[in-house]
Structures are given as C-alpha cells and as structure tokens.
Amino acid sequence: MSTIKACIFDLDGVIVDTAVYHYKAWKRLANELGFDFTEHDNEQLKGVSRVRSLEIILQIGGITKTPAEQEELATRKNNWYVDMINQMTPAEILPGAKEFLETCRAAGIKTALGSASKNSGTILNKINMAGLFDAIIDGNHVSKAKPDPEVFLKGAEAVGVTPAECVVFEDAIAGVEAAINGGMKVVGIGSPDVLGRANLVVSGLDKMTLEKLGKL
Ligand code: B16
Ligand code: MG
Numbered sequence: 512m513s514t515i516k517a518c519i520f521d522l523d524g525v526i527v528d529t530a531v532y533h534y535k536a537w538k539r540l541a542n543e544l545g546f547d548f549t550e551h552d553n554e555q556l557k558g559v560s561r562v563r564s565l566e567i568i569l570q571i572g573g574i575t576k577t578p579a580e581q582e583e584l585a586t587r588k589n590n591w592y593v594d595m596i597n598q599m600t601p602a603e604i605l606p607g608a609k610e611f612l613e614t615c616r617a618a619g620i621k622t623a624l625g626s627a628s629k630n631s632g633t634i635l636n637k638i639n640m641a642g643l644f645d646a647i648i649d650g651n652h653v654s655k656a657k658p659d660p661e662v663f664l665k666g667a668e669a670v671g672v673t674p675a676e677c678v679v680f681e682d683a684i685a686g687v688e689a690a691i692n693g694g695m696k697v698v699g700i701g702s703p704d705v706l707g708r709a710n711l712v713v714s715g716l717d718k719m720t721l722e723k724l725g726k727l
Contacts, residue, residue, distance in 0.1 A: 514676055515620060515677070515696070515724055515727065516621060516672040516677070517620060517621040517645075517666075517667060517670045517672045517676060517677045517678075518612075518615050518621070518678050518679075518680065518724070519622075519625045519666045519667070519679045519680070519695070520612070520644075520679075520680045521626055521680060521686050521700075522628055522649075523558070523626065523682070524557060524701070525608070525682050525700050525716065526604065526605060526638075526640065526716075527603050527634060527638060528603070529628070530556075532595040532596055534550060534553040535591075535595065536592040537553065537556065537568055537588060540584060544572055545572070546572040546573075548571065548572075552568075552571055556568075557682065558627060558682070558683025558684075558685045558686045559627065559685065560627050561629065565584060569581075589630075592630070593630060596633055596637060597633065597637065599634060599638060601638045601639050601640075603638060604640065605716065605717075606715050607716040607718070607719065608716045609640060610716075610717075612640070613643065614721060615721075615724075621645045621670035621672060622645050622670075623645060623666035623667075624646070624647045624649065624666070625648050625649075625662045625663045625665075626648075626662070627649070627650050627657060628649055628650050629649060629651050632647070632649070635647070645670050646666055646669035646670050648665045648666045652665060653665065656685075657683070657685040657686050657689035658686075658692055659689060660674075660690065660692040660694075662689065663690055663693045663695060674693050674694040674695045675694060677693075677696065678695065678696045678697065678698060678724060678727060679695050679697045680697075680700055680716065680719075681697060681698075681699060681706075681709070682700040684705060684706065688708070691708060696727045697709045697710055698710065698711045700712075700713060700715060700716065701714070710727050711727060
C-alpha cells in the first residue's frame with residue numbers, strides 16, 4: 512500500500528509546454544538588445560524564475576543593466592509572454608496530464624501545483640484545469656526559488672500532508688533538487704540522463720500509473 516497522500520505538479524514541462532512561449536519572448540528581447548538567444552541557451556531557463564532568467568540572458572549578451580532597467584525588460588518580456596499564453600487552449604495540455612490528475616483525485620490523492628511561474632493562474636484557466644488542483648502554489652506565493660523546497664513545502668501544507676507523503680512531478684533539475692531538499696519523493700518528467708536523481712523518470716504523465724506511484 513502506498514503512503515502517498517498528495518501529488519504536487521510543476522506546470523511548465525509537466526502539464527503544458529510553455530517553454531516555447533518563454534523562449535519566443537526572451538529571444539525577442541535579446542534581439543531587441545542586439546544579440547541572439549538560441550534554443551540551446553533556453554534550456555538554462557527551465558524552472559528558473561523570471562528575474563533569474565533575465566540575469567542569465569543579460570550574461571549571455573554580455574550586457575549590464577541597472578535594477579530599474581532590468582525591471583522594465585522583465586515586464587516587456589512578460590507582456591509578450593502573456594499575449595501568447597492568453598491564446599492557449601486545452602489542446603495544449605501535455606499527453607496524459609489531465610487523465611493522471613483525474614486518476615489521482617478519484618483515488619483520494621490530493622493534487623497541488625508547485626510552479627515558479629507568476630502566470631500559472633492564467634494558464635490553468637486557459638487550459639480548463641484550475642479545478643483539478645486542491646491547492647495552487649506558484650511564483651506569487653514564494654520568496655525562494657527552486658532548488659529551495661519552499662514552493663513544494665507550501666503545497667504540502669496547503670493540502671494538509673507531510674513532505675514524506677508527497678510525490679513531486681518535475682521536468683527541471685532545479686525542481687528535482689527542490690523536491691529532494693524538501694524530503695519528498697520525486698518523479699522526473701523527461702530523460703534519465705538529466706533527471707537521474709529522481710526516484711523514477713518517465714517521458715510524460717501518460718506513462719504514469721497509480722501502481723507506479725505505489726512503488727515509489
Ligand atoms: P513567469 P515552472 C517556470 O515554470 C518556467 O519553467 C521558467 O522558464 C519561467 O521563467 C518561470 O516559470 C517563471 O515564469 O515569468 O511566468 O513568472 O516550470 O516552475 O512551472
Ligand atoms: Mg518545469
């Protein structure tokens with residue numbers, strides 16, 4: 512019998528692939544600043560906060576900006592990003608994500624979102640999945656970014672379970688580390704080469720079952 516009482520899901524890379532929109536918006540900003548930003552560079556931004564993402568991009572371009580300029584740049588990027596996510600539809604839900612959440616809920620397992628994004632509410636509304644989470648903890652609720660476990664610990668607390676009773680689903684190394692740092696089990700979504708520290712790695716939530724959950 513599994514002791515798992517809650518599943519906490521990262522958003523980008525687990526429920527939807529918003530990384531493509533983040534990439535387009537950051538690339539546009541980099542181009543306006545006079546340098547290129549490749550898809551390879553974009554890998555460094557997955558699971559990383561908006562402020563930290565901008566710092567990485569400015570480093571890539573070899574550019575220094577004042578804190579006020581940085582705030583303006585992050586806002587400019589976010590406005591383009593929000594324009595794109597406002598066009599999202601349920602067709603963009605990653606394979607198996609909705610079904611696995613429904614399976615968990617039907618089995619009495621609590622569900623929570625644990626995302627770095629400050630736009631998670633907009634995205635969940637656009638894909639009609641907000642009602643599938645018992646708690647939503649995102650970038651608006653935390654002060655410490657992954658690999659700090661704050662976002663996941665708040666998720667566990669919000670659904671009334673202990674960290675040891677939680678499984679986190681994450682596509683980013685920093686997120687896997689955050690779950691481990693919080694004393695939680697973690698399922699990596701992606702490649703075992705990258706997410707090797709996870710208890711289990713699957714290619715997507717379509718490959719996840721209650722049986723696999725019970726064996727963690
Ligand atoms: P926002 P996750 C993360 O989402 C993204 O992976 C990361 O690329 C992004 O910078 C971060 O959210 C902040 O997003 O600008 O919307 O606040 O993977 O933690 O769900
Ligand atoms: Mg992610």
